[in-house]
Amino acid sequence: MTSAPTKVPAAPSETAALRGRIGDSPLRPDGTLKVQGEFAFGSDLWADEMIWGVTLRSPHVHARIVSIDVGPALATSGVYTVLTAEDVPGGNVGLDHADQPVLATGVVRYHGEPVALVAADHPEIARQAAKKIRVVYEELPAVTDGRRALEPAAPQVHDGGNLLRHLKIRRGNPDPVAPVVVSLDFEVGMQDQAFLGPESGLAVPDDAGGIDLYVATQWLHADQRQICQALGLPPEKVRLTLAGVGGAFGGREDLSIHVHACLLALRTGKPIKMVYNREESFFGHVHRHPASLRYEFGADHDGLLHYAKAEIVFDGGAYASSTAAVVGNGGTLGLGPYNIPNVQVDCYGVYTNNPPCGAMRGFGCVQAAFAHEALMDELADRVGMDRVAIRQLNGMREGDRNITGQLIDSAAPVAELLQLVQDMPLPAERLSEDEFDLLSLPGGVSNTTHGEGVVRGIGYAVTYKNVGFSEGFDDYSTARVRLEITADEPTVTVHTAAAEVGQGLITVEQQICRTELGVQRVVVHPRDTQVGSAGSTSASRQTYVTGGAVKAACEAVRAKVLERASTMLDLELSELVLDGAQIVSITGDVVASLQDVLGTDAVDETVKWSHRPTYPIDPETGQGDAHVQYAFSAHRAVVDVDTELGLVKVIALDTAQDVGKAINPDAVVGQIQGGSAQGMGLALMEEIVVTDGRVRNPSFTDYLIPTILDMPPMKIEVLEYADPHAPYGVRGVGEPPTISSGPAVAAAIRRATGKALRRVPIRPEHITEG
């Protein structure tokens, strides 16, 4: 330790030389590994002595379980155990509402519900043994339509009726009239998250009745709470570590293999590996809610909205999952980013015997946007107005109040975003039929047109989406940041439980630490439950909320270091600044090195950080400050439609989005591209086809997602209007592109074909026969 401060000039370039701060786009630590196929996903987990678990699922949509005979399965050589509902020590699980048994208890409520588990020393043996479990079912009448579920005579999925939530918004005049009235009915099919890494995990029992679970998930602590509930164990006995996640998009918010693997591990005393194959994955996670929407807009002859009425029914399937929150979003945000003085919304979430639906990117706003954007186009046409101009006329601005009466207290650039996409250059005209290029035509190399029947259409859509959890939810994150000298170099270790699902959060955490502490070397600790909850990696919230927590923890570390320096050097705390490896006075002189101040000690701070509170809405009027932040985006789609064959080629899908502050500009663009593709997928092809409750296409052979030949290159304009209430001014990025892209594509197809097209995905026969 030096006795006196060394008087040398400060080196401000020290911090300037840091690579990978906020606003940079440093390489992701997992990037090269993933590109080279060396990243360890959950499905790659391995432990000595591990054995394999598999699930037996219900072949029925709704049935009573008369009996289960596990004898023949148990007698199979290589099988360790077979478990049924009787072996589950604790209670039900569920994200918001614990209504789902870990294994079906007395009744199965959907096609694919888990009924029994097998552990064996080879996955193949386990699968064969599972087929030998004899379950006798007695089929029950099922309800497989969301609207029918609300009829009094409908079969009941649970005691207590099929209505899960009814959200009402009543604002302004209850009997509004307007000179121009337009209305529509819209249907949205069931979309799947279609993440590429199937559900997977490894449960390792300890010798004290506890368990370590390594699992690919979105929210370690919500998982932990539910696992504890189901196993009847305290949290210290159920420790979770995040395994490599191959995409999530909401589909990993609910439990999959979690409790099953733990049950098998506790029973056998062996590490249990579980991995779903692709088919099982389609049964092993929730999907996006199919929705049935009825909308009516009233406006004056100049296109100014006077009132809106909406009735939305979300089919939640057999278990609640996050349906109530999806209803919250669909209801409060389901009229889009428009000023509407008189509003009546009735938004329902219902139980049916369809596969359970829950979180998926865009969460309730996606379905509604198809309806309100289609109706805006209809209104524009009716009053003879430009489709962009009518949106700009009615679009929200900062200082406006939305339909729940909440003040929009940061940027709301609806008109500007639309202007930006409208002003982007249009793609080149199509080549003539003599010099066509198959790859740029609908159908591609399948050679279905050389230009015949092809009509171009342009469509616009705009959206806004809440960021973070809403309606009074205690939405916080926790970060632990540690600063020490290792090998003569200042090193920061950042530890959060926030799930990295491929979006790049670990890079963001590093960037924040570098910026706040001026230290180049930032080590990201594995994500686990040894630190407090970070909340879910969903709702576009982690850069905001976990980013906020990391920032706050860095600030706490900085304060501690400076306090130490001030005591040690006997200098006023207020006169000291931490600048990387040095403590600098406010006059810019280096007064001590970090090494001097820390020695071999570490400064280690944990901070729990929350965003501004939100509030429940009034149950009768729906009024209230439900959300913490809004994110806005607009898309313009240009499509060529083979109007005779109903095939579509999206030629351009351009967008503008306000992100508040681009912490990592490359990652922002990545989110926008991926989100736009996913929204386009719902407009064109992505649907889990469910007939009478049965899933008919549980594979990537028939659940189609866009390929590189379906997705056009994008023009992307990123605005950075800082939100003064958010750390660094950030605004959630991940979801808005998924919401506005699909409706823009659908609008473009309507424009090209002149057809109403009130259902997505739009299939070829809808265009040729509709």
Place this chain on the structure above:
Amino acid sequence: MDFLQPRSWSEALEAKAAHPDAVPIAGGTDVMVELNFDHHRPAFLLDLTRIEELETWSFDNGRVRLGAGVTYSRVIDELGRLLPGLAMASRTVGSPQIRNRGTVGGNLGAASPAGDAHPALLAAEADVELASVRGTRRLPLTEFYTGVKRNALAPDELIAAILITPPSGPQQFCKIGTRNAMVISVSAFGLALHPERKAVGTGIGSAAPTPRRAYEAENFLAQALDAAGLWETRATMPPELAREFGNYVRSAASPIDDVRGTASYRSHSLAVMARRSLSWAWDDYRRAA
């Protein structure tokens, strides 16, 4: 499950005779999917990838003799001119990875009504050569498809090759899928004009229990072209003629509704593809004069 790996064609035929239940595997792009989904648990797999003859093509009495193990990628790269319809169909198969492994013989072995090679081969009036220790036989492709995913192979037989006459006129292939790549056909159509014989060949995919030809459409068009002297004059194709041809093709199909598409859309799209492909083929024919 045992894995038989014959080094020569005669060894392969002997193996198949000894184990008639052995499942042949070429590119494996169908077989491995079946195994992974556990739809099938054969006692033996018979690997055909070590047999050179299967992977070669040659000329046989003026026809192309395409070894059953030739991949789509090679058809595209090497046979674009000799087998244009099959090459067009090959370009629409799966992804580059699938085209690198998947074989035309495998498509026949699977005999799926949705296989993309079938309409092109039917239109070209191809024959298939089947072999066993008992000997070799050739039969028209139309006799090869016997039902949904069923074919005329005897338990001890293997597909040796496909025989296709190089075209005397233009060929076309079109396929409907609900995305622009990597998709199983909702319906497909193959067309070949045979000006030498003043004949027309067609093939329909995904719109009947088996791939099939639209004989009435072929006869209708061949006669109409002949009656109007169009084979000789190469005058423009009357639009009504193309339309009527499309209607005949539509009538030849017996499609069903399934998760990929409706029966009525399949019928409709066949009529459109037939009409359009005829106009392209006819334009080619006129230009070739």
